[in-house]
Amino acid sequence: MYSLNKYLSLVCHSPEEDGVTADVIMVFQFPSAELRAVRKRKIHSILNEKISNTRALSINASSVEVNGKYAFKGIPELDILKSSHFVEFIITSFPSEIYRSNELIDREANCPSIKANPHQWTVSFGTTINPPLMKRNIKRIIAHERYHSQAREYDIAVVQLSPSVTFTDEIRRVCLPEASVSFQPNSTVYVTGFGALFYGGESQNDLRETRLKIISDDVCKQPHMYGRDIKFGMFCAGYLEGIYDACGGDSGGPLVGKDLKDTWYLIGIVSWGDNCGQKNKPGVYTKVAYYRNWITSRTGL
Numbered sequence: 199m200y201s202l203n204k205y206l207s208l209v210c211h212s213p214e215e216d217g218v219t220a221d222v223i224m225v226f227q228f229p230s231a232e233l234r235a236v237r238k239r240k241i242h243s244i245l246n247e248k249i250s251n252t253r254a255l256s257i258n259a260s261s262v263e264v265n266g267k268y269a270f271k272g273i274p275e276l277d278i279l280k281s282s283h284f285v286e287f288i289i290t291s292f293p294s295e296i297y298r299s300n301e302l303i304d305r306e307a308n309c310p311s312i313k314a315n316p317h318q319w320t321v322s323f324g325t326t327i328n329p330p331l332m333k334r335n336i337k338r339i340i341a342h343e344r345y346h347s348q349a350r351e352y353d354i355a356v357v358q359l360s361p362s363v364t365f366t367d368e369i370r371r372v373c374l375p376e377a378s379v380s381f382q383p384n385s386t387v388y389v390t391g392f393g394a395l396f397y398g399g400e401s402q403n404d405l406r407e408t409r410l411k412i413i414s415d416d417v418c419k420q421p422h423m424y425g426r427d428i429k430f431g432m433f434c435a436g437y438l439e440g441i442y443d444a445c446g447g448d449s450g451g452p453l454v455g456k457d458l459k460d461t462w463y464l465i466g467i468v469s470w471g472d473n474c475g476q477k478n479k480p481g482v483y484t485k486v487a488y489y490r491n492w493i494t495s496r497t498g499l
Contacts, residue, residue: 321359323369325405327392331368334359340496342489351429353469353484356497372454372462374499377490381465383414387435387455389468389481393448397474401447408442410435410453412465413480423478431488433466436480444481445474453483 316336324331341355365371381387390407394400418424418434428434435453436443444451453466466483473479486493493499 316357321357323363325368327401327403331366332364334361334363336360342492349429350427350470350482351431352489354467354486354489354492356493372452372464374493375463375465375487375490377487379463379487381412381455381463383412383417385412385455386410387412387453387465389435389444389448389451389453391444391448391451391468393445393451394474395445397445397476399445408444410442410481411437412455413438418480418482423480424472424482428482431485432469432482433485434480434482435466436475438478438480440475440477440479443471443475444468 316339319336321334321336322330323333337358337360339355339357342352345352345354363369375381387410388407389410390405392402392405395402395406413434413436415428415433417438419426419428424434448468449470451468452464453468454462455465456462464486466486469482469484471479471481
């Protein structure tokens with residue numbers, strides 16, 4: 199049996215002109231007597247199959263190089279692979295325990311005070327606000343240049359942190375979807391945040407999560423719902439009967455979902471809505487895939 203073991207570890211990565219070079223340790227199981235050239239060919243075959251089926255990042259399979267191998271007690275052999283475009287860069291949501299970058303975080307743009315002087319603000323990480331598991335300063339905020347609060351369109355910004363974020367069991371990564379990715383109506387998604395438990399309530403110290411369903415644009419644009427207020431780059435998630443929803447204080451937080459391979463994606467950002475958990479008034483979210491090219495143009499990610 200020749201297979202890729204579940205063990206994978208990123209050793210280091212460095213930026214390049216056309217992407218990022220990453221050194222990754224991957225464990226393959228193979229017959230001990232097999233020739234190295236045969237092993238290398240099979241490794242590339244497995245990687246090509248995995249790469250062609252991923253939506254997390256565009257990867258150039260021809261850039262993967264097998265540079266060495268090592269034997270460890272209890273592990274047959276380790277092959278060291280090096281590839282540009284191999285590392286999945288991540289971008290964070292705020293506030294939340296789930297983050298999408300070790301340097302950058304997505305944030306809704308509708309906070310004019312935070313844009314005035316980002317150096318006066320800090321970002322708290324973890325499952326509680328007080329005490330935070332980790333805190334970072336804000337280096338800069340890149341708000342979408344076409345954002346207007348009245349129309350609620352282009353409600354997205356990227357916040358650069360200083361220093362970078364260290365991932366833990368409480369602070370985790372989630373993938374950025376490609377611009378072409380579309381999650382179907384009725385897909386199960388999850389929103390997390392420290393917001394109020396009811397309209398007009400107080401924000402919470404402990405992180406909370408609720409499970410929602412994506413609602414089709416045709417349904418959400420009906421006159422008794424949001425009608426023409428739903429624009430390109432927005433989508434609804436929740437339930438027509440209400441009850442479960444994001445609320446005040448959750449704005450800017452992440453809405454995540456996973457594909458058939460259990461890969462988690464940052465699908466949306468909490469943006470706006472009428473009241474909280476109200477019938478026929480689900481939450482409205484910024485569609486991250488719609489702004490994927492904008493994110494790349496501003497960050498290189």
